[in-house]
Amino acid sequence: MPIQTVTINTTTASLDYYLIAFDADGNERREADGFISQKLVDILSTQAITDVFFISHGWLGDVPAAKKQYHNWIKAMAESQADIQKIQELRKSQNQEFRPLLIGLHWPSKPWGNEDLNAEPTSYDTSGTKLNELIEEYAQDVADTDAAREALGTIFTASIEYSIPPDNLPPEVKAAYEVLIKEASLEGDENDSESSILEPDAIYESLIAQEESEEIRFAIGDAPKSKKNTFLDFLGYLSYWKMKQRARHIGETSGFNLLTKLQKAAAETTRFHLVGHSFGCIVVSSIVAGRKNSKLVRPVNSLVLIQGALSLWSYSSNIPRRVNLAGCFSSVINDRKVVGPIVTTRSIHDNSVTKLYPVASVSGRFSGQDIDFAAPLESEFPEYGSIGTFGIQGIDEMTSLKMYPSEKPYNFQSGKVYNLESSEFIRNLDGGKDADAHNSIAKPQVAHAVSSAAFGS
Structure with missing residues (x-):
């Protein structure tokens, strides 16, 4: 079912979003009554949509897990009434009535997961299979x-x-x-x-x-x-590694093509906001960057990377201890592919990106890259670490802030990069002890940061 309904609080209020699903090769999956991408084009062609929120989940996500996460994210955003009121007032001052379109992109990132858009989860085993x-x-x-x-x-x-x-x-x-x-x-x-x-x-x-x-x-x-x-x-x-590769491939091909199609259909005043979590940050970064020499119809208006499982040097034009090697998403900064703010979150309580990411990413092979081991690492940051641990590094200008409470305004500026230290809020206390907080992101303070990035565009 492509249209998903999110119930807000215990009231009868609800909010809909569109779930668009791709297969492992990046082909859009057709629904019984056609492709969701065409429905989205029709909406943007005929309705005065002001803001499109394009969201991607991360690794080990099948259809049920993606639906659950999108439900929780969107519910947190919808319940931030002060932020909704602010963006309504902002769009009114721009002679527009705030009308959002929410899109959840699903890419199969869980091995042997449930990819039936209507079925319940199942387990896998060896019984009864050749x-x-x-x-x-x-x-x-x-x-x-x-x-x-x-x-x-x-x-x-x-x-x-x-x-x-x-x-x-x-x-x-x-x-x-x-x-x-x-x-x-x-x-x-x-x-x-x-x-x-x-x-x-x-x-x-x-x-x-x-x-x-x-x-x-x-x-x-x-x-x-x-x-x-x-x-x-x-x-x-x-x-x-397979899913990390898939995240980038689907982002820079199918995701890029989808966003290009939607931008062509939409009015020039329609703003596009991309939000990713974990490996989903690779998906949305790849959508914005595209492949070499490819360009979207116009820059996106904001980009939020929540606990990103991608290199802290991904946006850098010159990766430390590399010779003439730029990060794979450096064009996003260099070519101003985001006109509004780029916002990242990081948390010391996220054990996944703090501990697994550098272990899984430490170099044992270099694919022919020219690495200068004699050069000192002139940085307080390690060679291998994630944006979800350190934020975006290796760029000329960025601002470090603590994540704010929901009632405190950010005043994000267009074209700026903001790394939010979010340990106070992206935290998972279990029996008084900190458990892994990688998925503890459906919080009002995180939703406030996403909405504030949209304000700054």
């Missing part, structure tokens, strides 16, 4: 190579042999995981040039202990789980 077919299915979401398929065969055989997972990884299974980690990392193509030092024994032991360490999750919903089969649980995490 082994070769299962290997092929898993290879598509981890690494599409012969070496990966051979390793998957070893893992599936062990998952059948061991009805009760052993305390330690059997040597042949550990070797198979090491192959998969290598193959998965080599398939990534982001020019940060990433590889892995993930240790199979450590991850396996954490799963055996049922800790499912929050340091190895970017999930927007539940982590991928089999029917208590630890060997298969492990495989979900090895989709890191």
Whole structure:
């Protein structure tokens, strides 16, 4: 169902958004009555829409998880009545009546997840499925190579042999995981040039202990789980590189084309605001940047990166300790592809981007890039870290602020970059202790920052 309704508080008030879904190759999925993109074009062509909010979820998100996250995000924004009133007054001063259009972009980022737009979630296991077919299915979401398929065969055989997972990884299974980690990392193509030092024994032991360490999750919903089969649980995490690659590919192709189509249909006064979370920040950044020499119809009006799982140097024209290497999204800054503010959030309580991201991204291969190891790292920031930990770095001008309470105005300025230290609000207290806060973003203070970015455009 393309139109999703969000109920606000306990009242009868509601707000609709459009869910537009792509398959793993970036093809838009057709609904029974046509493509959602055409419906959106028709709306923008015939209605006086003032603001389009284009939102993308992150890693390990299937359809049910995406719907849940978009519901929570949009509900938080809709319940910020003071912000809605402010933008209404702002648009009125511009001789417009505030009329938003909300779009949730779904891209399949959860291995073997539920991609039925109407079905309930299901689990995955090996029962009743031919082994070769299962290997092929898993290879598509981890690494599409012969070496990966051979390793998957070893893992599936062990998952059948061991009805009760052993305390330690059997040597042949550990070797198979090491192959998969290598193959998965080599398939990534982001020019940060990433590889892995993930240790199979450590991850396996954490799963055996049922800790499912929050340091190895970017999930927007539940982590991928089999029917208590630890060997298969492990495989979900090895989709890191595949899904990161997919996020960028879908953003710079299908997402870029969709936004271009919508901008052409809309009035010149219609503003476009892009919001991403986790790997969704790669999606929206790729939409804005496009491929080399590609340009949107006009710059977008604001860009918000919430706990971004992408390199802190992604927007830099000169990555530290690299020779003549720019970040993959440096054109967003250099070519003024966002005319309004660019806003990021970061939190010390987000264990996913603080701990997993640098581990999964530390260089073990460099794809032929010229790296100057002799050059000192003249920065207080590390080579490998995420925007969700450090904000955007390596640009000429940016402003660091603490995230404000909902009632305090920001006064964001057009064309500026703002990194918001958000630990006070992006936090997940569980029994008095801090748990991973990567997904604790449906907060009024976060919604206030998103709305304020729209004000500043």
